[in-house]
Amino acid sequence: MASAATAVSMDPGAKINPDIQKERDTATFDPLHLTYELDGGREVTERRRYIESLAFNDPDFDCKDVAFMTREENYTNSIRTAVLCIKKLKALDIHDITEAMWYRRAAHSRIALFPALGLQGMVCHTIETMDTNRQHWLEKAQNYELLATYCQTELGHGTFLRGLETTATYDPSTEEFVMHSPTLTAMKWWPGNLGKSVTHAVVAAQLYTKGKCYGVHMFMVQLRSLEDHQSLPGIELGDIGPKMGYANIDNGFLRFTHVRIPRENMLMKYSQVEPDGTYKAPPAAKLSYGSMILIRSAIVGSMGRVLAQAVTIATRYSAVRRQSELIPGAGEPQVLDFQSQQLKLFPHIATAYAFQFAGKQMHQMYADSLDQVSSGNFNVLPELHATAAGLKAFTSSVAMAGLELLRMACGGHGYSASSGFPLLYANESPACTYEGENTVMLLQTARFLMKCVRQLKSGQSFKGAMSYLAERPQSRCSAQSENDFLNPKVLLDAYRHRAQRIVFHAAENLDKAEKSGLARPLAWNQQHLYLIRAANAHCHLAVAEIFFAGVQRSEAPEAVKKVLMTMFQMYAVHGLSEKRGEFLQDGYMTGQQLDMVDRVLIRLLKETRPNAVTLVDSFDIHDKHMGSVMGRYDGNVYENMYKWAKSAPMNDKEVKDAYHLYIGPFLKENIANSKL
């Protein structure tokens, strides 16, 4: 089937490698229709491609490969691109958040996935949510009369907000707050662009007034002069040094030595400090973590796209790469034909679809909850919070392990920067530790699940994603034959049973520990093993259910719905096979049934084989975004790896300084000695 869908994602003049063309010819569906499904409609796809093309085709955004840059070059180019991008978005009159995001992503595709100065948006959001009605800071930030970042994490303090040490002490005599870092570990550490770029920051600090501490509040602080960018008195700033990735960003540190700021710089929409120092508590603080939930929700879909990018590279390369021999004399087959390779690739294609559907659902859930909240219903927040936390952790862990497995599925070449994998992994893997460390996130989900169990036991009913906990599903899996394991009901029943069993098991263990006399936090700490298992099982079910619901809702052509159903089956069956122990533990499934599951998995691999390349084409990731020689749409891998290598800075000279300084003298000395 012709593949007009992705023709836009490659150089117009390039010839398609016949091995990869052959793959596209065997597809049973039109990839364009699947792209529409992911985007949410043909119009969206077309608009996205148009917006992206504005950036992809703009030579102002061209630069050399970041793998060839020094850190200094990378940082400078990243600032250049960010400033350019802001100006162009304004000139192009693109204001819609999604459209601006498409443009920004395309403009930054050659650099990194995280654009410089990217926290300005979060700062604006924070001011909007938390500042009083004065538009002072918001206007300045929106007009880029200042550059700001968001300072929360400290050298000694991360996820546990209450542990922050930075203080903001109110002085009624001057109506100022005194910002101070009382210890080394109180230094702000990690905020993006804090080191060298921003002029201002929203700073989280312990508020002291009238001798009493009222906990963490937010303050707007100017850090550098708007005249010459020098740090202001009492403020020490710097870059925190190189990291695994994010070489383009000057993550920074900040130390205050008794720095005075006006009282009005406190963001006072919720809590207030009056001129005389009287503290006024917020009426309801519940929305204060809204932007955190928003970011976690966004990570879910983003993990789907990152995994899609990785599996696109690996699948296309596997269609071009040939190795070993299956039939003597028949030549080397495509590595895509090896079952072991299919086992690495195809379940990850399915997972990338699953996570993108989950991302759309999280987006929807966030929007719906916001509606509820604005009509005064705060009850939806705990479930939203628990779901966002859990799915953020679940999807990022799976995606990052997947990225490395897919890189290694490309053999040695995956290790070359030309594959695109090293940069992708280095820049994306923080998703597991930032915005709430994954284990902490799973434990937060578990906390909500335990609350649900307590509610159930006390006779309360509830709706939403946790309602399966109240159901009484079958105690045995009903599958009699391999075909039964293609039935979504059989598959989802199994996931429901497993999650329910593990959640209740964790609750029982927790109960027992508390009844044995342990204080609740200590009892809790001794059940982490069970609680994390429960949260994972719950999230796995949630993703499977969302994926299936998405496939059911789809209005795409039958051929597309069929292949999506195969992807759902692959996702669910692969999970059964991998997590078999949790389905076997209480006899819900038998060993014989899991033997069937393995055979069904193998059948699904075969069924997917002719569609593999087209399934990744449908992700519609432009070559410029991919940043991978091995993942090119045209499949012309080897000639381009060679071209890329030739252009590497190490090849600037035939004979390097290391020869003149060390190798040459050493060899000549040894040769001379041997002649003695």
Place this chain on the structure above:
Amino acid sequence: MASAATAVSMDPGAKINPDIQKERDTATFDPLHLTYELDGGREVTERRRYIESLAFNDPDFDCKDVAFMTREENYTNSIRTAVLCIKKLKALDIHDITEAMWYRRAAHSRIALFPALGLQGMVCHTIETMDTNRQHWLEKAQNYELLATYCQTELGHGTFLRGLETTATYDPSTEEFVMHSPTLTAMKWWPGNLGKSVTHAVVAAQLYTKGKCYGVHMFMVQLRSLEDHQSLPGIELGDIGPKMGYANIDNGFLRFTHVRIPRENMLMKYSQVEPDGTYKAPPAAKLSYGSMILIRSAIVGSMGRVLAQAVTIATRYSAVRRQSELIPGAGEPQVLDFQSQQLKLFPHIATAYAFQFAGKQMHQMYADSLDQVSSGNFNVLPELHATAAGLKAFTSSVAMAGLELLRMACGGHGYSASSGFPLLYANESPACTYEGENTVMLLQTARFLMKCVRQLKSGQSFKGAMSYLAERPQSRCSAQSENDFLNPKVLLDAYRHRAQRIVFHAAENLDKAEKSGLARPLAWNQQHLYLIRAANAHCHLAVAEIFFAGVQRSEAPEAVKKVLMTMFQMYAVHGLSEKRGEFLQDGYMTGQQLDMVDRVLIRLLKETRPNAVTLVDSFDIHDKHMGSVMGRYDGNVYENMYKWAKSAPMNDKEVKDAYHLYIGPFLKENIANSKL
């Protein structure tokens, strides 16, 4: 207990962080005795420390942190260090292979784990094994009158040796071979130091003589002039470009255009080409893969040490890092007190011990096999080959996944280059794809296992690591209580049963597929799922058995033997819990038994807690080798992270060029506009 053991691994003047001192005070054993056990005796430890100190204390090896270097600086410094190291080893009269390795590792500790010019040894080994008796090349290589690398992998060809495309065509008229790269994919690609450093290479090429191809043979080829280092005519050389790690090494490409070399440059110990072009086949080619097995065997122990390094960093940091609250008002506990953190750390401490024992065993097995071979017994080779391949894959996969989990267990700070994790992972993860890609390796182990099953079925008996396949173990796990799961026999029986069941299951499936009429290679390809599972189960058992045998053999003081036994139990119990499905599948274990296993795991965590820091101290990895601010012996993490960050090149100027070029003009324009 005092810890004289590791006092040498830190700056003499440093003060120990009280949190970490407290950990050392609770240990139940002397870490020094455990270090002796790992090293193989007190004398070995003392000698190793002495040799290492020669390099650690030599200011000639000092250099700035590699994280602060450009690639060019890194490469040049790496060559400098390698040349210096060779000269110093000679001056110090250190010739023993192990001692030289200790010295080289210490000298290179600040740079990378793979020293430049490191393939000279492999080239010498290849010449010794495969060349005729003429000592020509060996002497030159040993005296460093030439620098050589080993060229096998090509742009289009890796693991499958027979697929190599480079040709060596014999021309009897001049008694020369003509080396040629007939296609782009025939270019040699990846060899270490090929790009810019070496002058010679041992090249694997398809031998053609008298119009016939005789397969891959080895040839010594001069690549660059010994006068001025220019590439010789017909030879194109270059660096293959940046990679995920190994920035210090110029992995290179090499293209031949009809390059002539003398007939004598073929390594002719086994096969020969006579002056008239007559080919003489080798009498027995079996030893030709000896150096490959040697390297794979060495990787096993090395993965144990790499994991030890990672878990040392994470455990020490977890003793210093404080977070959240367990008991309200009691302050933030050490993260080492959280069960979820213990679940990440302690099983990896156990695994690091297990793999180091496995490494010693592989070393012994290799030496024993070599003895057998020299007395004419080639029968031991297939088992040696299968074991080295499988354990290389098994240990490297587990270790690399462990490294990332341990990095993330350090939260955001693990992502900083100051943690040491990014460099460690980037430089070690190729262990999964080089020297035989892991999946291919597991399939080779599976091939041998299937051969064993066929032998068993035909009534043949055999000895060695696969002999458990012939046993008839119990069909049910005998454990009645939690304590039974501390019994090594119960634990090992379970692993034996599981491996046996899965190996036979794979063999049955293979049989069925062949009987259904599929050609053997196609049948094989359709059973990868089962075959890889079988190889992993076998390797898991092998490591557990080796670990237990090592603990039993130990002559260390009782307190050390006791803690080693706890580590063995931890390794085995954690494996049961993680791989529960494979023990439940046929009813060998029940769900109730696996509930006990989880409880035993939790008990073992508690038992390990007071010894955690001392267990990693016993790995005796010097601070200079660790290259991690967070893994310091003295635990003074934060002040040193700050110092390190201040010294980063990005902090060379308070106001960077990016401000003058982009940020400043942008802000000023926006401020001016707002005033209009």
